[in-house]
Amino acid sequence: MTITSRKSSASAIVASALLASLALTACGKEETSNVNRPDPTEPQTKVEDNKPVTVSMYIHASMVDDADLKTYFIEPLKAKLPHVTLDVIRDGKGFQVEEVLATGTFPDLIVTSNPNIPIFKDRGLVRDISSLVLSHNIDLNRIDKTLVDAIKMNSPTGELYGLPFRQNLGVLIYNQDIFDKFGVPYPTDGMTFEEVVEKARKLTRVEGDTNYIGYDPGNVPNNVSTSLSLPFADPKTHKASFDSDGWRTVFEFLKTAYEVPNFIGPNKEFKYPNGFQTEKRMAMQSTWVLGVAVAASQNKYDGMKWDLVANPNFKGHVGEGREADVHLMMLSKLSKQPDAAIEVMKVLLSEDVQTAFSKNGRRSVLVDDAIHKQYASGIEQFKGKNIAGIFKTKPIRPHEVSPYDAKLRALVEATKQEFAIGGKDLNTYVRDLQEQANKEIEAMRK
Known part of the structure; x- marks a missing residue:
């Protein structure tokens, strides 16, 4: 062509x-x-x-x-x-x-x-x-x-x-070498996010010059909130939806994941986009299976023993996948x-x-x-590989999209550090995020 x-x-x-x-x-x-x-x-x-x-x-x-x-x-x-x-x-x-x-x-x-x-x-x-x-x-x-x-x-x-x-489809991919190194049992299909963090506690540690990361939540709106089909805003009222039980569940999980000892790096690092595939020091990663397939077909996982399990979810939602x-x-x-x-x-x-x-x-x-x-x-x-595990969760109905989703999705990503290294408590973070989001919506409407 x-x-x-x-x-x-x-x-x-x-x-x-x-x-x-x-x-x-x-x-x-x-x-x-x-x-x-x-x-x-x-x-x-x-x-x-x-x-x-x-x-x-x-x-x-x-x-x-x-x-x-x-x-x-x-x-x-x-x-x-x-x-x-x-x-x-x-x-x-x-x-x-x-x-x-x-x-x-x-x-x-x-x-x-x-x-x-x-x-x-x-x-x-x-x-x-x-x-x-x-x-x-x-x-x-x-x-x-x-x-x-x-x-x-x-x-x-x-x-x-x-x-x-x-x-x-969402999946959890994991590095078996890290689990073997520290004698931790492999993940299984049907795990909750809470169980993932508990495993991460046993794997997040400093060994020599390497800071091993058990699990990084990554892009939260993509990797976590889509498991509960959470709206970013109500397109009818033009108000943000972050001050809700569902989003509080997500943010509480996020704070728990960031508070795992040794997760925050020596230079205040709290995001590890290259930790799994390139640096090979992250034990578990939530991702899309299409990305795994492309990486595997390009031999990007060479030198690593790996497998995957069904997408984890919160209690009461195990077996449900991410939004379609x-x-x-x-x-x-x-x-x-x-x-x-x-x-x-x-x-x-x-x-x-x-x-x-x-x-x-x-x-x-x-x-x-x-x-x-x-x-x-x-x-x-x-x-x-555990291909059967990929299909043990079914995609769920997507949330109702608003004209403000892209802006608010970016806002969540931009404010994660307030949890990770800023020391904000859950209620303060949610209140401030809701206020910022409503200002963004108001500005867009003008």
Whole structure:
């Protein structure tokens, strides 16, 4: 594929990209049985004629890297939709949503995740694809209902703004070498966060020049609060939601984790983003299984004996996973070839593409045990791992997203040090955070 040069003007950049940024032309034949009647109520692209057509796609928030783009999008399209040319635009400098939209057009397809749907909804770029799904014979019963519902909940009337093509699951990965070194039993499926911290107490210590960390909560809104589906703000009252029992549970756990002896480093370190994979001195880490699969396939865990268990949760919620993390494709309201775009979505939902996802550690969205049983079978470093534990928790319904989530999520991360090294007590922290958050909301509303 070819990447065109970028110009200083956002309009020129986008116009150039829409025409030729990543021209990826397929070259195989699609079975006639896979071509369906277009919906007569939609603008027509007669996909049954197999006439050459260009479908543009906007990849938001680095949802798909170049390797996955080639393996799961480009190669299948070559085989199934030879008449389709896919133009790909990634968000970034000069290609932010507002900059692209300012040109008066927008790519046909939007690749993003469900928490980001409001970004495109607020800009009038989403559309209900229910009629197109019906006319193109896409059976929603093949797809995990939790994932479809996670998309529909972004509309008060349950409109379907897109289709999932991949999902992510939370897991706890652990370094067996550290557990063996200190004679601590390995984690097990079905643990509570409280039990994780108790294990961390036995593993967080200084040995020679190494400060071992038993467990780092990491990105709290992502790793912990999503296990309880906690809202950041009420979109109706425009007030923050931090002064609540659920968030207090999260912050109390956070404070307990930070107070483990030797967790705070000699230079007041309290975050260890490289502690597990690179430095290999962190015993346990909450993470997404997709990240584990990518790292394992790239041999990033070489020199470490590791395994994983089901995502832990708080008491009363064990067995529940994190909020459903849905990687989806939406049809832009500005698309001029909706039928061809829907056919691209359909390719991603085909059994062979979903099987390829599964074999390479990308969780399929289909309700198909035969596909799920092949999970990570194509990754050498996953052999002998506790793959069954990954699926012992089920994704839960996401919280209701507000326009303020991104700002408030960042606020929680920015104020963690007040717990870790600032000495604030729980009540003071919650009160101050709630006050700061409401000020942020008020400023955004103005």
